[in-house]
Amino acid sequence: MLVSLRPSVLDPAGEATRAAAARLGVEGVTRLRIGKAVEVELEAPDAASARERLELLSDRLFANPVIEDWSLELADPAPEA
């Protein structure tokens, strides 16, 4: 699950890191935004219900929709033990 600041929200940490990129000598970095990634392992009967639970978690806990956007990526389910 990836959380990023909404485009309209200033990201001072991203701006500071962008300045450091220039000091490292890497030119041409015009935009740098810092978000976070959450890795979750979840047991669910099927992919649809797994997605439903992850969406709830993303929207109500991992991200604050007032300032953040989120996106989900589901990996292949673990093989049956």
Place this chain on the structure above:
Amino acid sequence: MTLGVVVFPGSNCDRDVQWAAQGCLGIETRFLWHEERDLSGLEAVVIPGGFSYGDYLRCGAIARFAPVLQEVATFAERGGRVLGICNGFQVLTEMGLLPGALTRNEKLHFLCEPARLRVEPGACAWLQGYASGEEVTFPIAHGEGRYQIDPDQLQALEDRGQVVLRYSRNPNGSVGDVAGLTNRAGNVLGLMPHPERACDPTTGGIDGRRLLASLLG
């Protein structure tokens, strides 16, 4: 009059609030551990500053699910007086009792200094001891105090008189110079500055006294 003071793992202004309320003003206080659910006998609740649950994930994001806060939400809905200071303000926005969010200070610095504020008490029960347009000094101490909300929603808050405290000189990049907000009913107040640190003359000023003294009617 008994004031409840919520204590999370990581709260660090709970005793400051107790000293300000009980030590300076004689208001009886009772600490409410985060797992507690009994708010009986309380006339008001303070969610104090600090770093609730380490502020992991986002400031206030985990605190929002604390058992005591489920009760505080009901208490507020019934008109009970709730005050969120600093981390407490962040918690109130995460709970949805106040709109918007608090984000990283514009210049990234942790700010620890006195702040001049302009008060517009409106209907806010906590601020009735202050005159409209009055300037006061409360200390600030935060790294994530930049208030953020959509321009339309900010305008709506302004129109309804909910922006009750503004920085005279904006220290952190908050939209609209917002330092503190009240809810529509005026019983809930959230603010980044620390009124409880402006109650004892030995700490440099007593501008915050009238905020807590509002509980004495």
